[in-house]
Amino acid sequence: MTDTSGQIDHVLNEDRTFPPPAEFTEKAVFSSKSQYDEACKRASEDRDGFWKEEAEKHLHWFEPFNQVCRWDAPNVEWFVGGKTNASYNCLDRHVEAGRGDRTAILWEGEPGDTRCLSYAELRTEVAKCAAALQELGIGTGDVVSVYMPMTPELAIIMLACARIGAVHSVIFAGFSAESIADRNNDAKAKLVVTADGLHRRGKVLPLKETVDEALAKSPTVEKCLVLRRVGQDGVAMQEGRDVWWHDVVDKQSGDLPAKPLDSETTLFILYTSGSTGKPKGIRHTTAGYNLWAMRTFQWVFDHREEDVYWCTADCGWITGHSYIVYGPLSAGATCLMYEGAPNHPAEDRFWDLVEKYKVTTLYTAPTAIRAFIKWGDEHVEKHDLSSLRLLGSVGEGINPEAWMWYHEKIGYENCPIVDTWWQTETGGIMMSPLPGITATKPGSCTTPLPGIVPKIVDEAGKPVQQNNGGMLCIAEPWPGMLRGIWGDEERFVEQYWSTVPGMYLTGDNARQDEDGYYWIMGRIDDVINVSGHRLSTIEVESALVSHEAVCEAAVVGRPDDLKGQAIAAFVTIRDREPDDALRTELRQHVRKQIGALAQPDDLRFAATLPKTRSGKIMRRLLRDVASGREIGGDTSTLEDFSVIAKLSEDE
Numbered sequence: 001m002t003d004t005s006g007q008i009d010h011v012l013n014e015d016r017t018f019p020p021p022a023e024f025t026e027k028a029v030f031s032s033k034s035q036y037d038e039a040c041k042r043a044s045e046d047r048d049g050f051w052k053e054e055a056e057k058h059l060h061w062f063e064p065f066n067q068v069c070r071w072d073a074p075n076v077e078w079f080v081g082g083k084t085n086a087s088y089n090c091l092d093r094h095v096e097a098g099r100g101d102r103t104a105i106l107w108e109g110e111p112g113d114t115r116c117l118s119y120a121e122l123r124t125e126v127a128k129c130a131a132a133l134q135e136l137g138i139g140t141g142d143v144v145s146v147y148m149p150m151t152p153e154l155a156i157i158m159l160a161c162a163r164i165g166a167v168h169s170v171i172f173a174g175f176s177a178e179s180i181a182d183r184n185n186d187a188k189a190k191l192v193v194t195a196d197g198l199h200r201r202g203k204v205l206p207l208k209e210t211v212d213e214a215l216a217k218s219p220t221v222e223k224c225l226v227l228r229r230v231g232q233d234g235v236a237m238q239e240g241r242d243v244w245w246h247d248v249v250d251k252q253s254g255d256l257p258a259k260p261l262d263s264e265t266t267l268f269i270l271y272t273s274g275s276t277g278k279p280k281g282i283r284h285t286t287a288g289y290n291l292w293a294m295r296t297f298q299w300v301f302d303h304r305e306e307d308v309y310w311c312t313a314d315c316g317w318i319t320g321h322s323y324i325v326y327g328p329l330s331a332g333a334t335c336l337m338y339e340g341a342p343n344h345p346a347e348d349r350f351w352d353l354v355e356k357y358k359v360t361t362l363y364t365a366p367t368a369i370r371a372f373i374k375w376g377d378e379h380v381e382k383h384d385l386s387s388l389r390l391l392g393s394v395g396e397g398i399n400p401e402a403w404m405w406y407h408e409k410i411g412y413e414n415c416p417i418v419d420t421w422w423q424t425e426t427g428g429i430m431m432s433p434l435p436g437i438t439a440t441k442p443g444s445c446t447t448p449l450p451g452i453v454p455k456i457v458d459e460a461g462k463p464v465q466q467n468n469g470g471m472l473c474i475a476e477p478w479p480g481m482l483r484g485i486w487g488d489e490e491r492f493v494e495q496y497w498s499t500v501p502g503m504y505l506t507g508d509n510a511r512q513d514e515d516g517y518y519w520i521m522g523r524i525d526d527v528i529n530v531s532g533h534r535l536s537t538i539e540v541e542s543a544l545v546s547h548e549a550v551c552e553a554a555v556v557g558r559p560d561d562l563k564g565q566a567i568a569a570f571v572t573i574r575d576r577e578p579d580d581a582l583r584t585e586l587r588q589h590v591r592k593q594i595g596a597l598a599q600p601d602d603l604r605f606a607a608t609l610p611k612t613r614s615g616k617i618m619r620r621l622l623r624d625v626a627s628g629r630e631i632g633g634d635t636s637t638l639e640d641f642s643v644i645a646k647l648s649e650d651e
């Protein structure tokens with residue numbers, strides 16, 4: 001690891017606030033602090049007036065809306081009575097405005113193959129794909145599961161669904177067959193879209209095989225559309241169910257128009273982990289989400305005509321939905337999309353891409369930044385990164401060390417860093433510095449965007465004092481907010497709206513400092529953040545206990561230098577020896593049940609788990625043990641738990 005820490009400490013101790021570069025504001029969307037303050041004031045004093053203007057100006061309307069916001073917590077509707085289409089907003093309107101030749105997607109595959117699609121070409125591909133969906137029996141309201149590599153076709157299928165009002169449910173291609181089947185069944189998916197395989201670190205992963213396994217347990221799925229990506233031989237195609245993309249999409253004419261859809265038509269669902277074992281399908285709708293993704297993209301990334309923008313996320317997560325597809329394309333941006341791993345063929349792949357495509361705006365995650373630091377500065381120093389003018393971070397709070405490295409090594413000390421706080425549920429960025437306007441403090445997502453009203457409250461729902469931690473809630477509706485959990489109204493109300501009545505409960509703890517800046521302090525529930533991805537500890541526990549050798553399991557997060565949090569599991573077992581073979585088997589089992597991202601980093605066998613008198617597992621205690629204040633070594637059976645449990649009972 002390169003040692004830059006001395007230097008960083010020096011800077012941090014000297015001054016922790018970084019003023020915005022003065023020259024930045026000239027061309028920015030918000031070109032002055034007063035303009036931004038004015039927008040915030042307007043949005044709070046005249047919510048409807050503010051959003052009416054925004055929506056009329058920035059979305060295309062087939063039919064105008066007659067009411068801006070109908071709000072009766074937790075139910076909300078935005079732009080009531082209007083008709084629009086997200087695919088139209090992302091594609092057709094640019095083409096119709098004579099901007100069809102502009103590059104929409106610059107794409108590079110992991111093996112180095114490249115493609116470039118203009119807005120006109122992308123529209124044609126999306127229209128063909130939408131026509132193919134119709135031929136496969138998909139219409140408005142039908143759910144399409146998407147399990148794809150990061151190819152242009154992933155964006156194409158999402159936009160094709162949007163074009164006809166079908167609901168996409170993108171499943172990150174690292175999830176297991178079990179997870180795909182669960183999501184298919186919960187959503188009652190009619191179609192699954194996948195590929196023959198996916199390139200990852202020089203290897204080919206057989207996606208279709210995984211999907212076949214899932215389809216054996218997905219009774220609602222009628223068809224499977226398969227893209228040839230890797231040219232894998234011997235892909236099994238089931239007669240009557242499976243069809244090749246090139247057979248059904250390529251023959252279409254490409255002129256299918258975008259369907260005018262009610263503002264509140266479901267655009268997509270995206271599964272995310274909650275505090276119970278079952279992932280929830282977060283539901284977003286057309287107009288409000290589209291507007292929010294577009295405007296937050298323009299505000300936070302200060303989007304300009306000449307930019308080459310790169311968000312390194314996968315479309316399997318909300319970041320890819322909002323900031324690879326809907327936000328940037330609505331804004332007419334030129335987006336780089338990359339298929340593979342950051343360290344293939346070498347650890348400089350990202351910097352090679354930045355240099356090659358002259359990327360101006362880079363949006364990535366702290367976990368990636370920490371990996372780059374570990375891999376060494378020489379991989380960065382080989383490349384000219386002077387095209388960059390703005391850096392973004394998302395997924396978890398960015399630790400000051402990573403922030404400083406990003407600032408110095410990638411931004412050459414003159415690119416603002418936007419630390420963006422938001423969630424799958426919020427649809428888009430909620431709090432972030434605005435480049436050129438907000439002075440930044442490493443580790444803080446600074447202040448809310450126009451229209452966002454955060455409140456930090458205690459258990460009783462009362463606002464806490466400045467600098468005190470509390471539950472972060474949002475008091476007013478915003479266009480991009482989730483509309484529900486697919487098929488589970490009760491859980492929606494229970495989860496987000498019952499703790500603090502009338503306010504959206506984010507699930508995060510936060511504090512506000514003396515300058516009004518927000519600092520996110522982690523979750524209030526049993527959700528952990530592993531490499532910027534949300535995981536429920538209970539989900540991992542359920543996967544573990546589904547193994548015959550496991551009696552009981554408890555899973556907690558522990559700090560990890562690279563991932564932010566690592567997964568530590570404690571299990572009690574029956575009829576088996578607590579040895580390395582079983583440990584490997586159990587880790588594999590979780591991988592098979594959920595996916596590689598949920599595989600426990602540590603797995604310890606215990607004779608019993610520490611519980612309170614009422615039978616609740618004492619997670620706080622386990623967290624201490626997992627973080628190193630443990631009794632015995634990694635392989636020890638933690639019989640002492642019973643003793644600790646007894647001791648702590650009377651706390």
Ligand code: WT7
Nearest residue numbers: 394395396397419420421422423424508520534
């Ligand atoms: C949770 C949401 C936002 C898209 C990617 C993750 C944590 C996210 C930050 C940040 C501190 C952050 C929160 C949040 N989080 N960004 N900038 N600073 N924490 O989306 O999977 O829905 O997870 O990620 O805990 O609640 P997600």
